[in-house]
Amino acid sequence: MTSTLPKKDPSSDERPGAGAAALHSGTSNLRRLLAGNVRQSGIVIAFVAIVALFAVLTGGVSLSPGNITNIVLQYSYILVLAIGMVIVIVGGHIDLSVGSVVALTGAVAAVLVIGGGLPWWVGVVAAVGVGVLVGVWHGFWVAYVGIPAFIVTLAGMLLFRGLTLQVLGNISLSPFPAGYQQIAGGFLNGLIGGQGYDAFTVLIGALGVAGYAVLAYRSRVAKVLDLQQVESFPLFGCRIALVGLVVMAFAWQLASSRGLPVVLVVLSVLVLAYGLLTRRTVFGRHVYALGGNAAAARLSGVKVKAVTFWIFVNMGFLAGVAGVIYSARSNGAQPAAGNMFELDAIAAAFIGGAAVTGGVGTVVGALVGGLIMAVMSNGMQLMGVDQSVQSVVKGLVLLFAVAFDVWNKRRARGDA
Structure with missing residues (x-):
């Protein structure tokens, strides 16, 4: 007579310490999820904090309808450049020539x-056509000749500044x-009326919030269907509500001033288009693969030269768009136009979460990074802060943003 022992459930683990191991695994997963949320949401939290700080320091002037409208008008071209620059940086390159290209296209x-x-x-x-040709020029030398982008675009910065002087004949x-x-x-404005405000601007803001909620x-x-980790539903709902509140407050301030700026419509279209392009x-996937590991991307079938070429063509296109916006804003073309714009765009991308080694960064992050720079510059101007001090502050913010990225990577490697 043989006795049968109860079979052990293969789904259970009765090894010593298995429960502790599972708990440790769950804790590690939670830690990684929180770290990812901090990386994605930390820049937004920092932006809200900076806005609140300058609202206090300026006695609420920074949040007035007229000033918010001015911020949109004054810094829109930097945000356009930041969109292109973050794609360049994600691809593992840099572009130092965009300020000169802005000047040349406006000229x-x-x-x-x-x-x-x-x-x-x-x-x-x-x-815009000249901007695209500049991108073709840069893409050829970087992708097909193999010269580092730093050198090619540094040469372009000098070359296209000189061409600007020649095109304008050294005059404005x-x-x-x-x-x-x-x-x-x-x-x-005035398309659907409004008593003391522009109802069309409020409607566009509401539609934007609804669209964001649906997409989110x-x-x-x-992610749930793909068995990926997601935030809890209450936290998800709070995030949607917070974004909606901020967007509607922004739309109301614009509606209370002069309505919806045309340039904001252009910028919104670019953000949506490039958000879809990159994600x-x-x-978009090839750009991230190229920046993460160019050799592995090549072995995976990514056409590295073609992707690199089109990255710079795209940057030239957006520099041309920024050149049109800037020259329209200044109502003319000047030989010194676009000076230091490349540094503002690079700073916006890095502050927005792009990694110095490539492979990491988002269009929305670059946009928020550019807004942080815009709010800081505008707030310090309202406070009458000296220009030299403004440069010091912006330099420190950029340094700390990159330092945070380096620290975050080291911590992630320590958890692995």
């Missing part, structure tokens, strides 16, 4: 429109016609 538009009397839209097309040209000026100074929910569902397309 071309001015010569054609102001000097040549052509329609304003011809200047826009020509400026102004003013642009009204149609061109509307690109950076126009407003969409769909992203959460997709939902093959090209």
